[in-house]
Amino acid sequence: GAVVSQHPSWVICKSGTSVKIECRSLDFQATTMFWYRQFPKQSLMLMATSNEGSKATYEQGVEKDKFLINHASLTLSTLTVTSAHPEDSSFYICSARDNAAVAFFGQGTRLTVV
Amino acid sequence: AQTVTQSQPEMSVQEAETVTLSCTYDTSESNYYLFWYKQPPSRQMILVIRQEAYKQQNATENRFSVNFQKAAKSFSLKISDSQLGDTAMYFCAFMKQGAQKLVFGQGTRLTINP
Numbered sequence: 492g493a494v495v496s497q498h499p500s501w502v503i504c505k506s507g508t509s510v511k512i513e514c515r516s517l518d519f520q521a522t523t524m525f526w527y528r529q530f531p532k533q534s535l536m537l538m539a540t541s542n543e544g545s546k547a548t549y550e551q552g553v554e555k556d557k558f559l560i561n562h563a564s565l566t567l568s569t570l571t572v573t574s575a576h577p578e579d580s581s582f583y584i585c586s587a588r589d590n591a592a593v594a595f596f597g598q599g600t601r602l603t604v605v
Numbered sequence: 606a607q608t609v610t611q612s613q614p615e616m617s618v619q620e621a622e623t624v625t626l627s628c629t630y631d632t633s634e635s636n637y638y639l640f641w642y643k644q645p646p647s648r649q650m651i652l653v654i655r656q657e658a659y660k661q662q663n664a665t666e667n668r669f670s671v672n673f674q675k676a677a678k679s680f681s682l683k684i685s686d687s688q689l690g691d692t693a694m695y696f697c698a699f700m701k702q703g704a705q706k707l708v709f710g711q712g713t714r715l716t717i718n719p
Binding site: 586 | 638640642647648649650651652655696700702705706707709710711712714
């Protein structure tokens with residue numbers, strides 16, 4: 492199957508700082524990528540849909556100004572958590588779909604805000 | 606809106622046994638895709654199996670097979686000859702044809718005991 496690489500795998504940052512997470516499709520072009528948040532022992536919660544060359548579409552209740560998404564190329568989307576606070580600590584996962592409508596997922600990023 | 610329900614929060618079986626995970630969904634669409642994803646302790650989401658709704662034949666992938674009952678809106682996953690490495694969270698997911706988003710169930714935590 493297709494490969495999606497997410498970096499970093501884990502990050503610890505101080506409260507008030509910003510953190511950028513990268514998501515790359517390594518062997519296919521992805522016009523659309525997705526960002527999820529997962530709380531412990533829960534399912535994936537879709538945060539936003541990232542479209543190459545245009546603005547992201549955010550799910551209801553997700554703060555656009557806090558979670559900045561950029562999809563500058565067909566293989567890279569980034570999620571920036573701005574002015575991070577401890578309540579932003581979570582597991583963030585990206586995914587990208589191939590031409591067969593199958594979603595492949597990155598390894599996830601564990602963010603801890605101290 | 607589509608919904609996906611996994612009624613078994615946790616399951617546990619002995620190694621080499623067969624186990625079936627249940628999934629039901631609600632939709633008014635006639636063309637859609639169904640998926641089972643596995644999330645092991647590493648938290649990497651891995652595609653297990655995929656089914657197109659227009660196909661009557663149940664999908665199979667080695668030890669994994671599905672029982673797709675379109676009229677009943679049921680999509681169960683059978684794991685034969687279970688192995689320790691099958692221990693994971695399993696998520697059922699729905700995507701209507703032409704859509705971008707996956708709709709996930711709540712997940713079933715499966716433990717394979719030696």
